[in-house]
Amino acid sequence: MEKIKLSEGAGGEMMQKMISEIILSNLENKNVNGGIGLDELDDGATIPLGKSEIVVTTDSHTIDPIFFPGGDIGKLAVSGTVNDLAVMGARPLAIASALVISEGFPKKDLKRIIKSMNKTCKEVGISIITGDTKVIEKNKFDDIIITTTGIGIAKNGEIKPDSGLEVGDKIILSGTVGDHGMAIMAHREGFGFETNLKSDVAPVWDVVEAALNVGGVKAMKDPTRGGLANALNEMASKSGVGMLIYENKIPIKEEVVAASEMLGIDPYEVANEGKVIIGVESDLAEDVLEAVKKTKHGKDAEIIGEVTDDKHVILKTSVGGKRILETPVADPVPRVC
Amino acid sequence: MEKIKLSEGAGGEMMQKMISEIILSNLENKNVNGGIGLDELDDGATIPLGKSEIVVTTDSHTIDPIFFPGGDIGKLAVSGTVNDLAVMGARPLAIASALVISEGFPKKDLKRIIKSMNKTCKEVGISIITGDTKVIEKNKFDDIIITTTGIGIAKNGEIKPDSGLEVGDKIILSGTVGDHGMAIMAHREGFGFETNLKSDVAPVWDVVEAALNVGGVKAMKDPTRGGLANALNEMASKSGVGMLIYENKIPIKEEVVAASEMLGIDPYEVANEGKVIIGVESDLAEDVLEAVKKTKHGKDAEIIGEVTDDKHVILKTSVGGKRILETPVADPVPRVC
Numbered sequence: 042m043e044k045i046k047l048s049e050g051a052g053g054e055m056m057q058k059m060i061s062e063i064i065l066s067n068l069e070n071k072n073v074n075g076g077i078g079l080d081e082l083d084d085g086a087t088i089p090l091g092k093s094e095i096v097v098t099t100d101s102h103t104i105d106p107i108f109f110p111g112g113d114i115g116k117l118a119v120s121g122t123v124n125d126l127a128v129m130g131a132r133p134l135a136i137a138s139a140l141v142i143s144e145g146f147p148k149k150d151l152k153r154i155i156k157s158m159n160k161t162c163k164e165v166g167i168s169i170i171t172g173d174t175k176v177i178e179k180n181k182f183d184d185i186i187i188t189t190t191g192i193g194i195a196k197n198g199e200i201k202p203d204s205g206l207e208v209g210d211k212i213i214l215s216g217t218v219g220d221h222g223m224a225i226m227a228h229r230e231g232f233g234f235e236t237n238l239k240s241d242v243a244p245v246w247d248v249v250e251a252a253l254n255v256g257g258v259k260a261m262k263d264p265t266r267g268g269l270a271n272a273l274n275e276m277a278s279k280s281g282v283g284m285l286i287y288e289n290k291i292p293i294k295e296e297v298v299a300a301s302e303m304l305g306i307d308p309y310e311v312a313n314e315g316k317v318i319i320g321v322e323s324d325l326a327e328d329v330l331e332a333v334k335k336t337k338h339g340k341d342a343e344i345i346g347e348v349t350d351d352k353h354v355i356l357k358t359s360v361g362g363k364r365i366l367e368t369p370v371a372d373p374v375p376r377v378c
Numbered sequence: 379m380e381k382i383k384l385s386e387g388a389g390g391e392m393m394q395k396m397i398s399e400i401i402l403s404n405l406e407n408k409n410v411n412g413g414i415g416l417d418e419l420d421d422g423a424t425i426p427l428g429k430s431e432i433v434v435t436t437d438s439h440t441i442d443p444i445f446f447p448g449g450d451i452g453k454l455a456v457s458g459t460v461n462d463l464a465v466m467g468a469r470p471l472a473i474a475s476a477l478v479i480s481e482g483f484p485k486k487d488l489k490r491i492i493k494s495m496n497k498t499c500k501e502v503g504i505s506i507i508t509g510d511t512k513v514i515e516k517n518k519f520d521d522i523i524i525t526t527t528g529i530g531i532a533k534n535g536e537i538k539p540d541s542g543l544e545v546g547d548k549i550i551l552s553g554t555v556g557d558h559g560m561a562i563m564a565h566r567e568g569f570g571f572e573t574n575l576k577s578d579v580a581p582v583w584d585v586v587e588a589a590l591n592v593g594g595v596k597a598m599k600d601p602t603r604g605g606l607a608n609a610l611n612e613m614a615s616k617s618g619v620g621m622l623i624y625e626n627k628i629p630i631k632e633e634v635v636a637a638s639e640m641l642g643i644d645p646y647e648v649a650n651e652g653k654v655i656i657g658v659e660s661d662l663a664e665d666v667l668e669a670v671k672k673t674k675h676g677k678d679a680e681i682i683g684e685v686t687d688d689k690h691v692i693l694k695t696s697v698g699g700k701r702i703l704e705t706p707v708a709d710p711v712p713r714v715c
Binding site for chain 1 (some may be wrong): 420488510
């Protein structure tokens with residue numbers, strides 16, 4: 042009897058295959074009013090309604106540990122949901138939050154998590170409007186799972202699907218890669234170097250709003266599970282294009298490079314939780330970059346490459362060579378979001 | 379250090395207290411555009427938008443066992459979400475579905491659950507438009523959690539909040555009580571009498587739509603965790619009214635009465651998953667009842683009582699006595715939805 046593998050929930054190719062074979066193929070009603078639906082596997086779905094598009098996204102957060110350098114599961118849940126709405130081009134409006142808590146979970150930890158959700162909501166101006174709480178037996182599960190569903194809104198025609206890229210567009214990355222995955226991994230393993238590593242978890246609506254205000258944005262994606270490598274490949278593949286990425290333009294912290302070398306983990310394949318990839322038409326790329334760099338979460342942004350008519354994402358390495366940046370089989374760090 | 383108890387996730391008074399003390403009091407942004415929000419603890423929230431109200435509801439489903447007489451976790455998740463939208467007075471449009479699956483979970487079981495979700499969606503004409511899949515380690519958890527978030531729509535002013543009841547309104551119950559909770563409990567305990575007990579799990583949009591088409595509907599609620607006793611008390615308390623309920627009018631199956639006596643469990647305190655309580659203005663109550671009785675899921679409907687200016691829900695027993703039907707401390711059957 043075939044069983045679900047851990048790697049089938051870790052972003053990347055294995056997960057896409059399982060979802061396609063077991064989930065997508067057994068569902069028939071997958072969109073509403075011709076909006077973006079389940080088959081598109083975008084960051085969210087859309088419901089066209091009069092002159093508006095309601096945008097919906099959902100994520101269960103099962104991170105281990107629940108408190109980590111730079112954040113906690115509450116900040117992660119709200120940020121992740123805000124970011125999925127934002128990269129669809131939607132203004133985040135509301136969150137529905139469903140908690141599954143283990144019997145015996147400390148009430149002070151729950152309070153700390155809720156306060157963290159509150160703080161992150163206030164930063165973005167989003168509200169938690171409905172919720173659910175379940176408590177299950179200790180021996181079933183020893184932690185907390187937070188499922189946040191986000192509701193956002195955009196004007197008709199202003200949605201930014203992953204598939205919106207065209208040849209010649211520039212690719213902007215809003216900041217350094219690998220911080221979240223590496224911070225979680227280092228903290229979990231208890232190595233000596235974790236003090237300098239901090240998750241980047243944050244809501245990036247400020248970055249997205251700044252970019253949208255300039256204009257020219259074609260497609261956006263937040264590089265979570267499977268990291269930058271997964272996100273760039275998904276955007277390219279859905280748009281039917283390739284990319285040329287200049288490795289020396291990819292912002293990355295020295296300590297992330299060091300940790301990735303020690304752990305043997307590719308920093309382009311691990312999750313980020315406060316970054317956005319923005320595909321922009323060439324003429325406006327410098328203006329968008331400038332606007333993004335003025336935001337709190339976009340200071341380290343760079344134009345890292347451009348869209349090509351190739352069918353691959355090609356990485357031009359610092360020493361001048363070229364290699365294909367492949368879709369990872371699965372995120373090398375499990376339980377990361 | 380204070381810890382979360384199993385009973386604090388089981389509907390009823392203990393859960394309400396925990397949620398109020400730890401969750402509501404630590405959140406500041408709890409509604410959008412003046413709609414119904416988290417503080418109302420209604421079946422869903424509303425986002426006023428032009429001439430429409432977007433209705434949002436979320437639930438994590440952690441039932442044990444995941445396949446049970448009359449249904450499974452997939453049918454339960456979709457039905458529960460449809461029902462929460464319906465009792466707000468909203469037409470169900472879309473579902474976001476987040477799965478947390480244990481490593482090693484059989485793929486054929488997952489396929490069976492997805493097919494069941496599909497069938498239930500098709501019955502109502504709702505679509506699963508977005509989702510998420512996480513897989514976590516076997517030793518953390520041995521099952522599947524499905525969090526479904528529903529998006530529905532109503533016209534401005536047509537929302538039916540729990541607090542809408544007025545003195546003189548009639549209370550309609552759409553069918554027999556206690557089926558779901560008792561079926562789960564009997565199946566779980568493996569008693570000999572479980573063969574005749576079947577969960578009532580079903581989407582009740584047909585019942586609600588029929589009632590709304592007649593008119594006069596003031597408030598609705600689906601009596602899930604904490605059962606009929608909890609739902610009637612919540613409606614009464616939020617509306618600032620009392621109720622007089624005629625026990626001999628409450629539809630209940632003989633085998634549910636038998637099981638409840640053997641198990642020592644009050645059938646009014648256990649979850650139903652295919653029922654709706656409808657508060658209707660007196661003049662239209664018979665017409666609504668007639669319309670409801672013509673629907674697939676409302677055949678056994680009855681007018682079970684009326685709204686009073688008392689502050690309690692009073693049960694007039696079959697032998698003529700009266701007792702207060704209290705809010706249960708917690709649902710006597712854990713892991714029921």
